Amino acid sequence: MLLLLRRVVAPGLRQACRLKSTPARLCVRACCTNDPLQPRRSSFTSSGGDSSTRRWRVVGTLLGLGAALACHDQQCRASQESPRRYTREEVKSHSSPETGVWVTLGCEVFDITEFVDIHPGGASKLMLAAGGPLEPFWALYAVHNQPHVREMLAEYKIGELSPEDKAPSTLKTSDPYVDDPTRHSALKVNTQRPFNAEPPPELLTESYITPNPIFFTRNHLPVPNVDPDTYRLHVAGPPGGQALCLSLDDLYQFPRHEVTVTLQCAGNRRSEMSQFKEVRGLEWSLGAISTARWAGARLCDVLAQAGHQLCETEAHVCFEGLDSDPTGTPYGASIPLARAMDPEAEVLLAYEMNGQPLPRDHGFPVRVVVPGVVGARHVKWLGKVSVEPEESFSHWQRRDYKGFSPSVDWDTVDFDSAPSIQELPVQSAITQPKEGETIEAGEVTVRGYAWSGGGRAVVRVDVSLDGGLTWQVAELEGEEQRARKAWAWRLWHLQVPLPAGKKELNIVCKAVDDSYNVQPDTVAPIWNLRGVLNNAWHRVHVHVTP
Secondary structure, three states: OHHHHHHHHHHHHHHHOOOOOOOOOEEEEOOOOOOOOOEEEEOOOOOOOOHHHHHHHHHHHHHHHHHHHHHHHHHHHHHHHOOOEEOHHHHHOOEEOOOEEEEEEOOEEEEOHHHHHHOOOOHHHHHOOOOOEOHHHHHHOHHHOOHHHHHHHHOOEEEEEOHHHOOOOOOOOOOOOOOOOOOOOOOEEEEOOOOEEEOOHHHHOOOOOOOHHHOOEEOOOOOOOOOOOOOOEEEOOOOOOOOEEEOHHHHHOOOEEEEEEEEEOOOOOHHHHHHHOOOOOOOOOOOOEEEEEEEEEEHHHHHHHOOOOOOOOOOEEEEEEEEEOOOOOEEEEEEEHHHHHOHHHOOEEEEEEOOEEOOHHHOOOOEEEOOOEOHHHOOOOEEEEEEEOOOOOOHHHHOOOOOOOOOOOOOOOOHHHOOOOOEOOOEEEEEEOOOOOEEEOOEEEEEEEEEOHHHOOEEEEEEEOEOOOOOEEOEEOOOOOOOOOOOOOEEEEEEEEOOOOOOEEEEEEEEEEOOOOEOOOOOHHHOOOOOOOOOOOEEEEEEEEO
């Protein structure tokens, strides 16, 4: 009996030491087949009876207590070591808000019912995976495969697939990116799927016009393979007007217009912003910007032929691309009708880039080019144009590419409270020398680019070698820019002797446009949770050899 007590009660008492109790009562969860969750009370007091009875009551109590605690301890270990198992059929049966929304990733099972309505990409896209695997959709939206997303998903884990049910899903999925074009090896890749890449700084400002193969690439979805012979652009007409269905040959009949335009992603230089405080988005360096000579039909001419004209009420021109997600939802964006209809704004339906047909990565056969406006509105692989009373309802117009106060986080953000980014602020960056480079004493040449949105011309670039204590004016290269139509960047350089004995330089640049807008000195006051609109002074630290 003593041996039995030792074996059963001792482990339970050790467990009891880890439980909170009160002097009058000790409650434990008993292992009872009838009601395993019902608390049972055990008491060491007795209202009467002989000492033998009392002793056996104590023994019985200790036996019950020890068994209960040992059983509870075993259950805890079992729950830690053996997660709940589910079959794929069980997961498949949870595919709606009524039944709960379950998904799998690998052999793990997640109940994401509570997350569906707050999914940043919208509930409809997440529901595509309801009751099945996430892998086919993460193959399409590879940006999800990041540590913070996996940590968030882990909070919703409820178990694992049964060992005999871990075979790959029978869902037939093909690689949506298998037909993407070949890219230049010099590009610095941020993501492969979808493909997003930028040229290295040393190549970015080698020439005023960026060569097509190293022009920065920003894709949100797989690149469509469009047959130019069957391509049609659909332009919705106004009431009383006519809808147009234009082939490439039809577009060629409109007056040809050429314009040199710099495109910049809203997230250019995001990596510097994330060094200050974490943001979400592609870690662009300073190369999410490039310049090309574009040719095509003016949007205002095409809209006029469809019967559109300026109106007194607010209106927007909405664009839809031929790139789409699994729901068939295309990439979309919009610009104000007033800009689209203004011949001086030079908005193009472009079919040539630097004298060649558009490369596939850059919108073949037709894309929108909106001079002076953020790259997100330059819709590629253009399939449809319409004039609407409101801006595009696309996710990328309404739920992305907006700026917020540094005080706003992902728990408090309200995308409806902020306007969509159109024109970008004044910008400049140093492309030579590179961060951390070692240069020889004597003389240094600093090179870079400068640009401002809305057609505002860059009138000056200031450069400092001592972190902003003293400044020198850089030389702007190329021709003077047209006022209010300065659609392209200015390259600049500064060649100066180095002070004797200098062992390191903290090089800084800042640009000024013709409205005397100037860049802020640090990221802190312009930080935002999406890491967009970073135009703080660009800084490069270099070493000097004796």
